[in-house]
């Protein structure tokens with residue numbers, strides 16, 4: 001495919017705006033001397049270029065996308081229509097409260113629903129993604145300990161199976177990261193956890209169901225132990241889709257949570273964002289929440305919390321993502337929330353069940369919304385890796401599962417089908433998985449070459465990283 | 477209620493049984509009974525699409541949308557060609573995840589590579605990432621890029637948008653790093669004061685171009701001063717202004733960041749927006765987040781991949797420079813499509829149109845009795861001073877009644893105004909007339 005710069009023809013353009021109808025004074029500021037080499041194209045070229053690029057991009061709309069931990073569920077178009085309403089799209093964030101009652105109502109209602117689902121007392125919608133929510137939540141914990149003069153609590157405990165953003169967020173919030181090993185069942189090793197708790201414990205970060213797709217039944221004991229040591233419990237809501245409406249983080253002993261609207265609440269991922277990572281907390285932390293709080297009954301208004309940690313981004317957050325999530329929540333509603341969760345769990349168990357006789361499961365038991373396959377043995381026997389199998393699935397028209405995650409499982413494939421897939425899609429996927437494995441055993445050498453059907457074959461990533469070329473070379 | 481679960485109750489039951497379960501309860505057998513929710517959630521019941529859309533339409537109807545907007549201060553109303561929404565609405569772009577699987581994500585990867593090139597062109601710097609959450613977090617991440625064991629302090633000009641400052645401070649609170657304000661003099665950074673503030677603990681100096689008050693900063697001089705003390709210069713820039721103003725590269729800045737919203741994103745009450753980040757070659761590997769690089773596949777075909785991932789959280793975990801994972805990819809695509817549609821000529825005419833309108837508006841307001849506060853080169857924003865501060869709310873209300881969103885009240889009779897290509901002479905004359913009537917009352 002040509003780069004857009006390679007399609008550029010000097011002089012090609014479309015006029016979108018009229019000339020000013022006022023005098024045009026010569027700018028007094030210092031002018032740029034460097035040529036601005038943006039592409040010069042007719043509009044039809046722009047359109048065709050991106051149509052071509054879209055043709056080489058895979059979205060959930062195009063088919064099964066069982067990317068573990070990412071909750072790639074269907075993104076209803078009706079939510080897009082709601083977000084695009086001019087009454088939302090054309091509102092300036094610095095208008096008066098009185099002129100944005102509708103936006104504040106959206107935020108207030110979303111906050112209340114999310115607080116109820118997570119079992120929290122207060123929410124902020126300011127964080128722009130999951131990792132951003134983690135950072136925000138950890139700053140609440142930091143501010144809380146500081147406010148009590150408890151400056152020795154510098155350690156955050158993180159299970160070794162945690163997503164990379166967890167330890168990275170803890171470091172950004174100024175904490176030292178202490179890893180907690182998992183036991184042979186995939187749960188938090190309770191004894192090891194207790195050994196690491198002490199007067200320097202600021203808190204624990206956990207997702208439950210955890211990153212291997214299991215609900216840790218010791219959860220109350222875990223959170224209690226952390227509380228007894230004076231720490232707080234942070235819940236990474238990336239996996240909330242499995243349990244919403246069934247059990248609430250707030251009832252499991254968590255003090256702070258973030259949720260991912262772009263996972264659990266069906267807002268599209270946009271090829272890597274925009275997401276939204278609202279953070280909820282128990283009442284005793286709410287004075288630290290960032291951004292503005294929505295207050296009032298009839299007349300809603302924006303107010304800053306008493307000891308807020310500041311802002312984690314400008315304005316109130318990814319507002320139209322919030323609109324989409326609210327549209328989804330109003331649509332599925334009270335009955336739909338738990339039904340969504342239980343069907344996500346059912347679909348995962350169904351697919352796992354269809355695979356478990358040939359694919360070794362890292363933890364072979366009832367899973368939650370996702371399950372983890374380990375291909376360590378296959379690799380030993382045939383040399384075919386988890387990546388090879390993932391790439392083979394591309395040849396079956398499927399988006400591969402998440403590879404090599406979590407790090408504690410060797411040759412891992414993490415599969416999350418979500419509730420929006422039908423039985424026949426799951427059956428077809430199971431057939432593809434099984435066939436891929438058979439092909440791998442029959443022709444292991446071919447496994448390393450897959451995918452065979454795509455225009456681009458496996459890229460040379462080492463070369464990309466060693467001598468990075470990260471922008472177009474205009475040849476001068 | 478629509479719940480987007482395709483399988484019928486009967487199919488669900490069959491699937492449960494196929495797995496050896498009797499009911500959904502069996503799936504959750506491991507969850508301790510006492511934790512499970514006994515009663516239904518206290519949230520609204522599910523509704524069909526028609527009702528949901530009516531409800532949201534009602535809420536949208538409670539917001540005021542202004543025919544004329546003269547307010548910017550970090551969020552700008554520009555014209556958005558229809559092609560932008562048409563491209564970014566394509567389902568493949570809209571519903572894809574981060575392009576982890578390069579073989580089936582070449583379109584998305586290439587679009588990011590093209591976006592990175594655009595940002596390098598705009599800023600005159602060598603390396604761009606795939607974007608971060610917004611302009612303010614971009615500035616905060618840039619400060620983090622400059623910090624090391626010895627140098628951790630950030631000096632931030634008082635003429636930087638207070639929202640950016642607030643986010644820089646929050647991120648610094650996380651890292652236990654110091655942020656010190658450089659005073660402002662006559663609407664710009666006080667460079668004499670800056671000279672005296674730099675020390676060998678200073679990691680960086682952050683200025684905004686044009687600054688919060690719309691004025692041009694002497695960025696090249698600021699770069700010299702910062703560099704002479706071993707500190708880096710970060711410039712937070714308006715991307716439309718970059719089409720015509722001296723670039724961060726030309727000024728000697730080490731990092732350029734900014735709010736990408738003006739590049740094709742609607743105001744949408746503050747987000748989603750886009751933080752763009754570009755850096756000098758030497759700092760490439762300190763950039764946070766996704767970066768797309770060119771390489772070849774096993775057949776020697778040119779292709780694109782996520783690269784230099786050893787910087788990122790999924791590899792480095794607590795040692796990563798940033799925790800960012802999902803960014804604002806669709807907004808970066810929006811910016812790239814906007815720039816492709818506009819082209820270099822088009823972007824320049826948007827910039828010059830903003831400039832011309834802002835100068836006309838300033839004159840008109842000045843004649844109406846709102847004195848310009850600063851006498852400096854400016855781009856599309858400026859501050860006025862009302863002699864009677866108590867009239868500012870009245871001015872804003874009078875404008876509001878006519879469907880005009882006036883300048884932002886900065887207190888003490890000062891107002892921050894903005895004009896873009898969307899404002900035409902008639903609406904500016906009308907605004908000035910309304911202001912005059914209030915002041916002459």
Ligand SMILES: Cc1ncc(COP(=O)(O)O)c(C=O)c1O
Nearest residue numbers: 069129130131163165238801802
């Ligand atoms: C368990 C977990 N935590 C956190 C994140 C980070 O979320 P985001 O990409 O929205 O920042 C992810 C994303 O994949 C995740 O799977």
